[in-house]
Structures are given as C-alpha cells and as structure tokens.
Amino acid sequence: MTTETFFTNEVIDLDLLPKYEDIQLSRPHPDYWKIICINLFIFFGLLGITIGILLFFVDEVKPNAKWIIPLYFALLAIFLLLFRASFKKRGYAIRAHDVIYKSGVIAESTIIVPLNRIQHIELNEGIFSRMYKLGSLQLFTAGGQTGHIHISGIAIDEAKRIRDLLLKKIDLLENPITELNPNE
Amino acid sequence: MNNDFSKPQRESAFGIIIMGAHTMLKIGKASFFLFIIAFVKMSSTSFTYLILGISAIIVFSFIFAYLWYLKFTFFLDKEKQEFVVNKGIFNRDQVIIQLDKIQQVNINQNILQKIIGVYGLKIDTAGAHGEEVSIKAIDETSAYNLREHLLNRRAATEVQSEIEHENNKTEETPFLRISAWTLFKVGLTSNYGQSLALLAAFFYTVIYEGRQLLDAFKINKDEIQSTVTGMLTIVTVFILIACLLMVLLIINLVRTFYKYFELEISEHKNTLLLSSGLIAKKNTLISPNKVQITKYSQNYFQKKMNMLNMSLKQAQFGQSKKGHEMQGNTLEIPGCNPIERDELLKMILGQKLLKAKIFIPDWRFLNLPIFFKLILPVVAFLIIAFNVPEVKPYIGVSIAYFIIGTLMIYISYRRHRISVSQDFIIKTSGIWDISNEIVMPNKIQAITTFQYQWHKGVDVGHLTLHTAAGQIHFKYGNYTEIKQLVNYWLYQVERKNDNWM
Numbered sequence: 001m002t003t004e005t006f007f008t009n010e011v012i013d014l015d016l017l018p019k020y021e022d023i024q025l026s027r028p029h030p031d032y033w034k035i036i037c038i039n040l041f042i043f044f045g046l047l048g049i050t051i052g053i054l055l056f057f058v059d060e061v062k063p064n065a066k067w068i069i070p071l072y073f074a075l076l077a078i079f080l081l082l083f084r085a086s087f088k089k090r091g092y093a094i095r096a097h098d099v100i101y102k103s104g105v106i107a108e109s110t111i112i113v114p115l116n117r118i119q120h121i122e123l124n125e126g127i128f129s130r131m132y133k134l135g136s137l138q139l140f141t142a143g144g145q146t147g148h149i150h151i152s153g154i155a156i157d158e159a160k161r162i163r164d165l166l167l168k169k170i171d172l173l174e175n176p177i178t179e180l181n182p183n184e
Numbered sequence: 185m186n187n188d189f190s191k192p193q194r195e196s197a198f199g200i201i202i203m204g205a206h207t208m209l210k211i212g213k214a215s216f217f218l219f220i221i222a223f224v225k226m227s228s229t230s231f232t233y234l235i236l237g238i239s240a241i242i243v244f245s246f247i248f249a250y251l252w253y254l255k256f257t258f259f260l261d262k263e264k265q266e267f268v269v270n271k272g273i274f275n276r277d278q279v280i281i282q283l284d285k286i287q288q289v290n291i292n293q294n295i296l297q298k299i300i301g302v303y304g305l306k307i308d309t310a311g312a313h314g315e316e317v318s319i320k321a322i323d324e325t326s327a328y329n330l331r332e333h334l335l336n337r338r339a340a341t342e343v344q345s346e347i348e349h350e351n352n353k354t355e356e357t358p359f360l361r362i363s364a365w366t367l368f369k370v371g372l373t374s375n376y377g378q379s380l381a382l383l384a385a386f387f388y389t390v391i392y393e394g395r396q397l398l399d400a401f402k403i404n405k406d407e408i409q410s411t412v413t414g415m416l417t418i419v420t421v422f423i424l425i426a427c428l429l430m431v432l433l434i435i436n437l438v439r440t441f442y443k444y445f446e447l448e449i450s451e452h453k454n455t456l457l458l459s460s461g462l463i464a465k466k467n468t469l470i471s472p473n474k475v476q477i478t479k480y481s482q483n484y485f486q487k488k489m490n491m492l493n494m495s496l497k498q499a500q501f502g503q504s505k506k507g508h509e510m511q512g513n514t515l516e517i518p519g520c521n522p523i524e525r526d527e528l529l530k531m532i533l534g535q536k537l538l539k540a541k542i543f544i545p546d547w548r549f550l551n552l553p554i555f556f557k558l559i560l561p562v563v564a565f566l567i568i569a570f571n572v573p574e575v576k577p578y579i580g581v582s583i584a585y586f587i588i589g590t591l592m593i594y595i596s597y598r599r600h601r602i603s604v605s606q607d608f609i610i611k612t613s614g615i616w617d618i619s620n621e622i623v624m625p626n627k628i629q630a631i632t633t634f635q636y637q638w639h640k641g642v643d644v645g646h647l648t649l650h651t652a653a654g655q656i657h658f659k660y661g662n663y664t665e666i667k668q669l670v671n672y673w674l675y676q677v678e679r680k681n682d683n684w685m
Contacts, residue, residue: 017671097678109634112670114677117629117684142499142684143629147650 025091032153199321204249358450371437476653481619499652540605545660
C-alpha cells in the first residue's frame with residue numbers, strides 16, 4: 001500500500017470491497033417470539049395484579065378506573081406491536097471476519113464487530129429460553145458498554161456452533177467462557 | 185543487590201511513615217469539622233480528652249501502617265510474565281498483573297516522600313476494572329529499575345512497530361517543554377468548567393459545614409441572613425460577580441501551575457516520558473501505540489496566542505461512567521504550539537497527518553437541537569409569560585436566548601465534520617473549544633451505523649466508532665458514504681491482525 005490518500009488511490013477498490021449492508025441476515029428463531037410474549041405477559045400480569053389490588057382496595061383510585069383500565073390495555077397492545085416490529089427487524093450474520101447485528105424500529109442500527117477485536121464470548125440461557133431450546137450470545141469488545149453485540153433468540157445448537165466457530169476463529173479456545181442462567 | 189525483583193520483597197521501611205501519614209490524613213480530613221466543633225464547644229477540662237483522641241488516631245494509624253507494611257509484598261514472576269502483589273491486613277489479597285497488560289507506570293513523589301527521599305510507584309493496567317497497584321515507598325534506583333523491568337518485555341515485543349525507525353534523534357532530551365509563561369496563558373484561557381465545578385463544590389461544603397458550625401455556636405441565623413440581604417444591592421452584586429470571576433481565574437492558574445509546572449516530554453526507548461508537577465513531581469511513562477485517541481483542542485483566545493491543548497486517551501475499561509477514572513486514563517498536555525503538536529502527533533501516530541477527504545453533515549443536523557433546545561423551551565416560556573404578568577418583562581431575554589442559541593447550534597453544525605485518510609480518522613467538533621480527535625483505523629473495536637426511518641428517503645444516517653477509549657460520533661452524514669467508509673474500515677481492521685494495544 002502506498003501512503004497516498006485512499007481516495008486518489010483506491011477508488012475502484014472501495015466499490016469492490018464486500019458490502020456489509022447487502023448481507024443476507026439470519027432471523028431469530030420463530031420460537032423467540034413466544035418468549036418475548038411470555039416475558040411481556042408476566043410483566044403485564046404483575047402490573048395488572050397491582051392495579052387490580054389498588055382499584056379494589058383503595059377508594060381514592062376507584063373513580064379513575066374508567067381511564068386506567070383502557071390505558072392498561074392500550075399499553076399492552078402498543079407494547080405487543082412494538083415488540084413484534086422489533087422482533088421482525090432483528091437479524092444477524094456471521095462473516096468470515098466479523099459479526100453483524102441489526103435491530104431497531106425507529107432508528108435502524110447496525111453494529112459490526114470484527115472477530116479480531118472480540119475480547120470474550122458469553123452464551124446465556126434463561127429459564128424460558130431453555131424450554132424452547134434457545135440461547136442468547138453476547139460478544140464483548142474493549143469498546144465498553146456500547147461496543148458489544150447481544151444476539152438473543154438463537155437455537156441453542158446453532159448458538160453453540162456459532163460460539164465454537166468464533167472461538168476457533170479468534171483462537172481463544174484456551175480461555176474459559178462463562179455460561180450464565182439469568183432469568184431472561 | 186536484589187535487582188531483578190524475582191523474590192517477594194517488601195517495600196522500603198519508610199513506607200510505614202508514608203502509609204501512617206496517609207491514613208492519618210484520611211481520618212483527619214473526614215473528621216476535620218468534627219474537631220473544630222469539639223474544640224469550640226468543649227470546656228477546658230476535657231481538653232486532655234481531645235489530646236488523647238488525637239494521639240489515639242496517630243497510634244492507630246501507625247499500627248495500621250506497620251501491619252500493612254508487613255503484609256505488603258511484591259515480586260516479578262519472570263516465567264509467567266506477571267507482577268504479583270500480596271496485600272491485605274486481615275484478608276489476603278493477591279493482585280496479579282500480566283506484564284503486557286500494563287498501560288503505564290507512574291513514579292511520583294509527594295512532599296513527605298520528597299523529605300524522606302523515597303518514591304511512589306503506580307501501575308495502571310488495562311484490567312477489567314481498571315484495577316491498579318500502588319507502591320507507596322521505594323527508593324529511587326529500585327523504582328526506576330522496577331519500571332524498567334515492568335516495561336521491558338513490551339519493548340522487546342514491539343520491535344517491529346513503525347515508530348522505532350522514525351525516531352533516531354538524540355535520546356532523553358525533552359522535545360517538548362512548557363514554560364511558566366505558557367502555563368500562565370493556559371491558565372487564563374482554558375478549563376473554566378472544571379474550576380467552576382471545583383468552586384461550586386467548595387462553596388457547597390463551606391455553606392453546609394458553616395451551617396453546622398453556626399448551629400454549634402448557637403448564632404442566630406436570621407441576623408446573618410438579614411445583614412446579607414441588606415448588603416445585596418446592584419453594585420455589590422456586580423462587585424461580587426467580578427470577585428468570583430477573579431477567584432475563578434486565580435484558581436484556574438493555581439490548578440494549572442500545580443499540575444503542569446515544568447511539563448516535559450521526552451522520548452525514552454519507544455516510550456514517551458511525561459513529567460510535571462509543582463510540589464509533587466509526577467513521572468508518567470506510556471508507549472505511544474497504547475494511545476487510542478489523540479485529541480487537540482483550541483479556542484478563539486488560544487488560536488490568537490498560537491497554542492493548543494492536547495490530550496492522549498488510553499484504553500478505558502469497566503463500567504465507570506465518564507468521571508474521575510476517565511481522567512486517570514487521559515494525559516493532558518496544555519499549551520503546545522503547532523510545531524510541538526505535529527512532533528507529538530508524529531511520535532504517537534508514527535507519521536504525519538495527510539490531506540484527507542472531508543465529510544460534512546446534512547442540514548438536518550440542525551433540526552432536533554433547534555426544536556428541543558430552542559423552540560420548545562421558548563414556546564413554553566412565552567406561554568407562561570403571556571399568562572403570568574410578573575414574567576412578562578423578561579420576554580426580551582427569551583429572544584436573546586433564541587438568537588444566541590441558534591448561532592451556537594449553527595456553529596456546532598459548521599464545525600461538525602469527519603475527515604478520513606488511509607491511516608487516520610479525524611473528527612472535528614465544538615462550539616467554543618474546537619477539538620480534533622484523531623483515531624487510527626486499527627484502534628476501532630466496533631462500528632455502529634444507524635438511521636431513522638424517516639431519513640431513509642433522503643439518505644441521511646449516523647455513525648459511531650467504538651474504541652477502547654470512548655466513542656466517536658458522526659451525525660447526519662450521507663448514509664451511502666458512511667456505508668462505504670464502514671466497509672473500508674472493516675477491510676482495514678480485518679485485513680491484518682494489528683495490535684490495537
């Protein structure tokens with residue numbers, strides 16, 4: 001490579017470079033949508049129980065029931081729609097030299113982590129994920145909190161395969177990886 | 185002499201004194217106002233108790249220091265290339281540092297250490313939580329010897345680095361020296377924000393503690409309040425503000441002198457040696473290729489005086505937000521002139537900055553800030569103003585705010601740009617202080633691009649480069665160009681296994 005600026009030197013090269021934006025992305029496993037729903041319904045179930053208790057026992061809250069209950073269901077519907085949209089938008093790809101993850105409803109963001117910058121890999125399985133044989137993969141870099149990839153809802157076999165593949169590629173096999181079981 | 189540090193050894197016995205004084209100072213600081221209150225309130229008979237208390241603290245400090253000294257050992261594991269420190273009085277702590285994870289080794293001397301004639305040595309690592317080791321007392325030869333050993337391995341592994349053949353100048357002679365006059369100028373023109381925060385913190389403690397003192401003295405608060413409000417005429421307010429500004433400037437000057445007095449940078453076997461400090465001399469040794477982001481900034485006054493501030497940011501780990509720890513990993517070099525800057529840049533980056541292609545943001549950059557920072561507050565204010573008669577006379581202020589705000593946002597838009605060449609990415613931004621952040625593509629850890637749904641049609645998007653020392657944002661750029669750049673950087677990062685640290 002010469003030391004000239006690349007725009008006078010490598011214009012042709014630039015167009016020949018592999019384009020990250022044209023990569024065919026793999027979607028999360030369809031079962032992952034069920035897990036999202038379960039989590040959402042647990043959250044809204046707890047919220048609903050709290051609201052129910054308040055409405056039933058606290059007299060001051062009772063007159064507000066006519067807008068609290070519709071608001072509750074509206075929120076539930078909005079969340080379901082938002083999560084559905086976000087679920088549809090997610091996608092990941094493993095390339096020979098990097099990992100790509102795309103997500104976001106309002107702002108569509110793509111994060112790319114080169115394999116030679118990965119510090120460690122984490123494979124998580126939650127309780128519900130386990131029922132559906134899913135897992136989530138996290139790739140950490142030295143870029144701190146924002147510079148890491150979190151891919152959830154991959155079939156566990158697939159996730160393990162990806163993990164082993166990545167580990168092999170980044171020659172990190174001797175370092176132990178952590179397996180956690182948080183409640184997703 | 186036991187010079188290779190392969191056997192566990194204690195630090196210098198003077199460490200007991202240093203550690204004891206350190207502990208005493210800590211306890212003293214924490215209970216300073218307690219003492220004052222006790223001193224004032226106490227009858228003379230219980231004076232002996234006070235003396236007893238103080239001596240108890242002293243004795244306790246030194247016992248603590250002695251135990252600490254006994255338990256603190258360190259050695260160098262040559263085979264594993266690790267530096268091992270054992271410490272802890274009641275619980276056994278072992279800190280193991282891999283030599284190639286060491287970022288910098290500092291040799292300091294505070295007043296007490298200067299009097300006794302020992303040095304303090306601090307090791308900054310790139311460990312998961314920025315954990316660091318500090319040896320409080322070590323004699324000079326051992327200190328430099330140890331530093332040599334700690335940094336030795338790295339020098340051996342980095343022979344291929346490009347920096348080496350660039351610098352066959354005379355070694356050890358500082359190529360950058362900041363004179364007192366320059367420091368004076370620096371003190372006048374920069375870091376107002378930090379000094380202001382310091383001043384605010386100072387006033388807060390004074391008022392808070394003052395109140396407690398007043399309670400202790402049983403002084404009538406209302407009396408003081410009425411005299412204070414009586415003094416507040418317009419003239420006195422102006423005098424007060426002028427005084428505050430003066431104090432601010434003086435604090436700024438003192439701070440600058442304290443930190444950067446006799447700042448020198450010299451080159452020492454592929455590493456940069458920075459030394460500075462008025463009372464406590466601080467020596468820092470860093471290797472240029474561990475610097476992740478190099479930044480220089482300049483405001484209007486500084487431009488007129490032909491000087492600029494530089495900072496070298498090193499890897500920043502852990503969950504700590506932008507705060508104290510961040511500063512620990514940033515080396516500031518105030519008041520260089522452009523020639524010195526170029527010299528330093530050449531040393532850190534390995535080559536000169538070249539002409540580059542510049543990317544500027546779209547005008548939509550202006551939309552969000554203008555709406556949220558100007559239109560929304562001004563409209564809210566106007567609505568209040570037209571309903572509350574007391575606020576009405578201040579409508580002029582909101583107009584001035586609007587105009588100044590628009591101007592500032594416009595300036596920030598004009599300054600916001602990124603220039604890219606084969607070896608560098610330079611991000612320019614700022615309103616008053618215009619800063620240039622320089623990153624080499626091989627320091628990139630990850631790249632994020634994102635785009636709002638409604639910007640798809642106009643092809644506008646954003647870019648974030650994640651590095652180990654923070655992020656670089658470029659907003660509202662041409663998305664096609666951004667994608668092209670990303671592909672290019674990915675190619676650069678992935679093509680070869682460059683060390684980023």
